[in-house]
Amino acid sequence: MPGGRTIVRRAFERSQAVKPNLRLFLVLFASAALSRATFGAGPHVPVAKPFDLIAWNGGRFVYGVDYYPEAWDEGQWEKDAAMMEQAGINFVRLGEFAWAKMQPEEGRFDFAWLDRALKVLNAHGIRAVLGTPTAAPPAWLYARYPDIAAMDEHGVRYRFGSRRNYCLHNPDFLAATRRIVGAIAEHYKDHPGVLGWQIDNELGGPYCYDSYCQTAFQKWCRSKYPTLAALNRAWGTIFWGHTYTAWSQVPLPWNTLYEAHSPSLALDYNRFFSDSTADYLKFQAGILRRIAPSKAITHNEMGLFDAIDYSVLNASLDFVAWDNYPMFEPDYASYYGPALGHDLMRRSIENQSFMVMEQQGGLPGWQIFWGRQASPALYRVWAYQAIAHGADGVCFFRWRTSRFGTEQYWQGILDQDSYPNARYQVVAQMGKELPKLTELLDGSKVVSEVALLVSPDSRWAFHIQPLIEGAGASGGPKANFDYNRQLHEYYDARRRQGINVDVVFPQSEFSSYKVIIAPSLFVVDAPLVSKLRQFVEQGGALVLTYRSGVKDEHNVVTDHTLPGPLASLAGVAIHEFDPQTNQEQEIDAGAAGRFPARVWFDILEPSTAEVLATYAKGYYAGKAAVTRNRVGKGWVYYVGTESSSDNFYDHGAEAVAKQAGIAIGPKLPAGVEMATRQKEGERIVFLLNYTESAQTVTLEGSYRNALTGETESGQISIPPLDVKVLSTSK
Structure with a gap:
């Protein structure tokens, strides 16, 4: 359900402690399911086996809507299903929000209404995933147990209302x-019309600071650090006299x-919160698997949302689902915004099985409408974009716009x-x-030679210490540091060249890639x-950027010359750097031209690296800005700054691709995306036109249009706001 990310971003909170509760200790001790922290945050048992979503849905591409029968008269259900x-x-x-309907009071469950809804839907060939409704605890539960609500940074518990608090x-x-x-699991474990479960809804907050969480955090710390002295050393608690003498x-x-907590404490708390969320999902998954082992389990996630390490969360799932709202990302309004989300979600689970559980189907909004209405045709192109990036299911949010509640302004397919x-x-x-494409898509995968490495620890550390907030050159647009913007700068450049990109995590396998x-x-x-x-020595190309290698795993600054443990790989030393405030700077890349620079300027001193570009202004004019270093069979690039110019990133992407032996795709017009899937020698090419005019892309070879059956070659014309799905043998 949309809106969760807004709520959570307001919830990077801090709170006062209350006394630990003995009952919490007893619950932790008594439950075999809850082995670390509260739920059992021991090693997850990976669900790594392949999962075929199309086979799971009886050989049909998963094509659906999010439906809320509890909100409509039963007389409407048959009309809706038809x-x-x-x-x-x-x-x-x-x-997923029907707890109050499923359990109207403690000790009494009512699934009769849901049985009737499923009967109507199943009669029309529609099968279901059921959400566990824990995102919306009922009023009677809060009334009986008021301290189930999370506590804010001031020691005040949230009141009943909203959701997932x-x-x-x-x-x-x-x-x-x-x-x-x-x-729920007992009632529907053998129901043929129920395919599986979605656990909760958009897990990820709010942060909580009550006694239960403090006790659990202390236990988490004790499991990580062998002694309290080890924790004090790791966090550097000697600073400001914060040394602890008892857990x-x-x-x-x-x-x-001053909101001035230790950055080391804050990073470990972020890890603890992420682990706690993963353990809560694992806790529910354990119940479901024990009772209904044949049913699949998923969770709907939020792409670039960064309070959770999804690579850990997803270890308990059969496949990943996520909620894709292209108009939700005003800072990354291009079509590459959702593309990056798809590629991150796909690679956040080992088996790479994913679908979109909430695909934008109308204008979003809560108290106000957000953005402007998209052309209806664009919703189809966005849905095909998900498929192009590997999704084997698309489910639109929502079937019908709500008449009441917070989301009256959030349009569904129907008004x-x-x-x-x-x-x-x-x-x-x-x-x-879609039936024309199902056989072609079934078993096909996205194959990438380039990976974008996302570091949850680094993202959290930048939230704790945002690095820079400035007015920008000549008082222009703000030069604030933005980790996600950097992800897009490097990702978008590859996508503009028709190169598939995987988004990987530190624990991911690297050996299948040519560039990271x-x-x-x-x-x-x-x-x-x-x-x-090891990746570089064996022939890979690694691209590092500014502020790399600054801190160790405890969020403590290295005592080695920057970029710290990465210095010998990069072949550079950094003794000086310059944060941008109001000064202008440029990168001189020789024959490639000059490009504007912004945000941060690492002044690079090459040891073994060669200089590819220099700074053009200021007291460090002529000093290295971009370098390349030979390591074993591979190369390490270090980019000491950031640019507002797409040309800068396009030039770099092309140079790295050529050096790594990666084929660059055809020239793509602005507003056109190309993505590919492969299987058994068959290559499936998606050409997506997000513009309101016809566009042309020139492809080598001959292709079969999978939607029309026609043969196409050479200059491929894509109508306005439309898609071409082409296939050929490799």
């Missing part, structure tokens, strides 16, 4: 979770004077009047097309450095 069937819908998600470590909430999840003194990063509007017609068009790009690898540990060195 309209869905006419539009080619074969899948729905149900129930629970404490992940509250024993009463965990017990209630066990009961409702167990009841019970270890605080949470709650509200304090409140149920009229088959233009959005419905577009969904129906795609519903007729690691923007601002701020926090690094010895195993990651060793892994990167």
